[in-house]
Amino acid sequence: MKEKSKFKIKHPRIHLLLRTLKRIVKRDDYYVQRVLLLGEDIDLIDIEHKGDIDYGKIIYVISENAGNEGFCATLRFIVGFLMYAKQHGFAPKIRLTKEFAYYDEEKSIETDNPWEYYFLPEDEGYEEEKALNVVNAKFFQMMKIKEYPWIDAYTLDNYYNKDLFEKTAPLINKYMEIKPEILDEASMLLSAVRNNKGKILGVHYRGTDFKNGYNDHPVYIDEKQMIEEIKKALETNKFQGVFLATDDKSALDIIKDSFEKIDFLFYPDVFRSDGNRSVAFSKSNRRCHHYLLGREIVRDMYTLSLCDGLVAGKSSVSYMSNLYKHSRYEEYEYMHIIDNGNNVNEKKFEIQ
Structure with missing residues (x-):
């Protein structure tokens, strides 16, 4: 192998720097413009040839x-x-x-x-x-x-x-079609209220690490504010049941205990945590823990989409439940997304 090729393989960054400087000196504007577009031009793509089957599409x-x-x-x-x-x-x-x-x-x-x-x-x-x-x-x-x-x-x-x-x-x-067994669980949970021709208010409460106030993330909604918004929704007399999806164990208890006179639904097998650490990156000895974490989120999200109303803060879960609702060409009869604004600070999201 030639020395130049060896250097290119061993020191790719230095090689790129030297080559770019050479092109700049030679006023190679085309080269300069193409380099500047890397990571910017969505039509500039890298096509790989992995096999020999031509599907007629990329x-x-x-x-x-x-x-x-x-x-x-x-x-x-x-x-x-x-x-x-x-x-x-x-x-x-x-x-x-x-x-x-x-x-x-x-x-x-x-x-x-x-x-x-x-x-x-x-x-x-x-x-x-x-x-x-x-x-x-x-x-x-x-x-x-x-x-x-x-x-x-x-x-x-x-x-x-x-x-x-x-x-x-x-x-x-x-x-993005969810597996039937997950869909069936969602329908089964709501059936107790639905069989009596009742309507259900879906509630998503995002606790745990949202309490940390990360930059560009929604300002935290505490349990008191959420309870007040649920009460407002129930005062419309549209709903005979409440389904709560939450990652926060203490919030589940506080909110549930505030609504003892209405059918209150939730999944008891969901892995939840106290404090300000995200459940997504938690550790547990339960079998297939990471798989189950994902399954529980998908099930919660889809169950929210089946509800007749929605009270939630801004989060990826409430957002996706709304998209799945509309993917069936349905709308919530009542929807209130609580917006306290977004945090503006120097606190970056980090896995704890």
């Missing part, structure tokens, strides 16, 4: 953005990637990895794709490892499309955006 492989995302945050980003794929005529393939926060070693025996723990596999029949043309999704691509601001769960307007609902409904129905 396979767009979607994975988690980072290992520190909550479950429904990952779902939001997947919605954004699906929008990008549709805009560009790509065939999306959702394939999560071991970096996914809910990856579970024991469940990986059944499938190497954590997406399939909870969702039905796409029926397109594309195998990215054998495909002639493959593009791996990049976060900046989603951020640059005009619809990106729509998938921000911390902006109140996005909970009422009809254009967003129209664009996401077919994508959710085609690519």
Whole structure:
């Protein structure tokens, strides 16, 4: 191997710097502009040739953005990637990895794709490892499309955006279909009230690490404020039951005890925590803990979407439940998203 090639392999960053300086000196404007567009131009993509099967389309492989995302945050980003794929005529393939926060070693025996723990596999029949043309999704691509601001769960307007609902409904129905056994559990829980022709108010309470007040995250809603908003909803006389989804053990007890005269529903098997640490990154000795964490979130989110009304703060869970509601071309009869604003500080989100 030539010395130049050895240097390029051993010191790629230095090689790039020297090559770029050379192009600048030679006034190679085309090269400079292409480099500047990296990470900015959503139409500048890297096509890999992984196999020799030409499906007639570019396979767009979607994975988690980072290992520190909550479950429904990952779902939001997947919605954004699906929008990008549709805009560009790509065939999306959702394939999560071991970096996914809910990856579970024991469940990986059944499938190497954590997406399939909870969702039905796409029926397109594309195998990215054998495909002639493959593009791996990049976060900046989603951020640059005009619809990106729509998938921000911390902006109140996005909970009422009809254009967003129209664009996401077919994508959710085609690519994000939840497994039947999870859907059945959701319907079964609500059936006690529904069988008596009663309507149910869905409530999502985000506790735990939201108490930390991270920058750009919603200002924390305490139990007292949530209870008052639930009471206002019940005063409309629309609802005969309440379903509460929460990650916070103490909040569950406080809110439940405030509504003893109405059918109060929740999943008793959900792993919840006290304090200000996120459940998403918790540890436990229970079998398939990480898988179950994800399953419990999907079940809560979908159950909220089945309710007739919704009271919640701004969060990825309430946001995705609203999208799933509209994916069935339904609307909540009553919806109040509590908005205390977003934190503006220097406190960055971190896994505790």
